[in-house]
Amino acid sequence: MTWEEELFAVLDDLEQQAEALYDAERSAELADRSRTEYQQVTLASRLMASLGQQVRMEVIGLGLVSGTLDRVGDGWCLVTGHAQDWVLRLGAVAAVHGASERSLPEVAWSPVARLGLGSALRRIADAGERCVVHLADGTAHDVLLRRVGADFVEAVAGEVGADRTLLVAFAALAGVQSRE
Structure with missing residues (x-):
C-alpha cells in the first residue's frame, strides 16, 4: 500500500x-x-385526532363512558353510545382508552371545533329535551336545560310548572347525558 x-x-x-x-x-x-x-400537546388535540374512534373515558363523578368520539370542542367532547349521547367536560375526564397516537394541533381545527362547552349546552337547551346532568361529586339531576350563562347552566328540575330552578357551574359539571 x-x-x-x-x-x-x-x-x-x-x-x-x-x-x-x-x-x-x-x-x-x-x-x-x-x-x-x-x-405542547393537549388532551383536546389528541382527542381531535381520535374523532370517529371507539373510546372509553374514565370521568370523575361518572365512571366509565364508552362510545364513538363524535365531536371535540374547546373544553368538551361528545361521545355517542349505544343508547345515549354524552357531552363531557374535558376537565372531568381523568383517563382515555383507545385514543389515537397522533395529535391535531389547535391551529388545524375548524372554527366550529373552537366553540366552548356553553355552545354545546345551548344546543341541548334549544332542543328542549330532558337530560341528566351529572356533577363531578357523583350527584345527578334529571332536568330540562333552560338557559346557558358564561360559566353556568340554568335548568329546571322536576315538572316545568314547579319552577325548581337549578344553577350548575361549569366547573362542577362532569357531563350531560341524553335520556333516549
Whole structure:
C-alpha cells in the first residue's frame, strides 16, 4: 500500500468517526427536542385526532363512558353510545382508552371545533329535551336545560310548572347525558 493510499484510509476512518459522533449527538438532540415539543400537546388535540374512534373515558363523578368520539370542542367532547349521547367536560375526564397516537394541533381545527362547552349546552337547551346532568361529586339531576350563562347552566328540575330552578357551574359539571 502506498503512502497516499494509507493517508486516504486514515482520512476516511477519521471522517467515518466524525460522522458517527455527529449522528449520536444529533439523535440525542432530536430526542430532547421531541420531548420538549410534546409538552405542547393537549388532551383536546389528541382527542381531535381520535374523532370517529371507539373510546372509553374514565370521568370523575361518572365512571366509565364508552362510545364513538363524535365531536371535540374547546373544553368538551361528545361521545355517542349505544343508547345515549354524552357531552363531557374535558376537565372531568381523568383517563382515555383507545385514543389515537397522533395529535391535531389547535391551529388545524375548524372554527366550529373552537366553540366552548356553553355552545354545546345551548344546543341541548334549544332542543328542549330532558337530560341528566351529572356533577363531578357523583350527584345527578334529571332536568330540562333552560338557559346557558358564561360559566353556568340554568335548568329546571322536576315538572316545568314547579319552577325548581337549578344553577350548575361549569366547573362542577362532569357531563350531560341524553335520556333516549
